[in-house]
Amino acid sequence: FPPQEELEHLNEANAEINRGELELDAARCRYRRxxxxxxxxxxxxxxxxxxxxERARPYYEARRRAKEVFGVKNGNFGKRRFGINGMDLGWIWGGFGKERLDPTWQEMLNHATRKVNEAEQERLWSEREHQRVTRQCQEAEAEVQRLQKALKRDIARSRPYFELKAQFNQRLEEHKSRVTSLEAAVSQAKLRYSVALRNLEQISEEIHARRFQRIFQKRHRENPLGAEG
Structure with a gap:
């Protein structure tokens, strides 16, 4: 890269670092406040x-655990698609006896068979895991219902506290996410600054090397026999 272009990259990265660190400091201050x-x-x-x-706290903890379990149930059981199934195996076999498969077709068949077996194993595991998490959901919901009945009065009286706590937790999570995002942006800017600086140093070294080579060649032409002067 031309030195001027690298200088621009260096200056842009430096400005971004300064701007990002100011925003990061402000975000951290807001989070602490x-x-x-x-x-x-x-x-x-x-x-x-x-x-x-404190008497109502077990109910709210049970609600939190139930929410987490429901999140696992709804988010972790998508089926992976291999693109090969039993119909594909039939198509590969179709019209061919096993003794007539050449090595290429045999390899395709072996690959397809492995994929179908893997898919079946994953399906069985997914079904067992789904049943396990479903039981956890049912148990968590039953515990929430039990505590809601047992602690009805305390839950009603303590609701303002836990609602306020939930509001603050949400705000803190939002600001924490903002801080994390700014930290990543500053790190990226510092990386770009470092790369531009290394490029400039390399360019400078190359310029000095070429200058030294020209001086050496000039002196060699002026004194081809290497006489002492």
Whole structure:
């Protein structure tokens, strides 16, 4: 790359680093403020509501666990598609006896058979796993219902505290995600800066090497016999 182009890359990366670090510092400050504010307000709310919060906590923990289990059930059981199934095997075999398969067809058949066997094994595993997670969902939901009946009064009294806590948790997660994103952007800018700097150093070394080579060739032409001067 021409030196001017690399200098532009270096300056752009440096400006992006400075801008990103300022935004990152501001985002971290906002996160700390929200964290401090949440602790202060939740402590105040807890002092007003008293012991009903701790008595109701098992219910809210059970709800959280049930939500996690339902998320696993809904997100982890997509079937992988191999593109080869029993019909494909029939097509490969179609019109050919086993003794008539040449090596290419035999290899295709072996490959297809392996894929079908793998798909069947994965299907069986997926069904067993689905049944296991379904049982966990049912157990988690039953526990939520049981606690809801047993702790009805405490749940109602402590609801303002846990609703406020959920709001703060959501805000903290959003700001944490923002901080993580800015950290990644700054890291990328620093990487680009490092690459541009290495390129400039390499260009500088090449320029010095060519300059030295020209000086050496010039002196060699002026003094071809190597006489001492």
């Amino acid at each position: 929200i964290l401090s504010d949440s602790a202060r307000r939740l402590n105040s709310q807890g002092s007003q509501l008293g012991s009903c919060i």
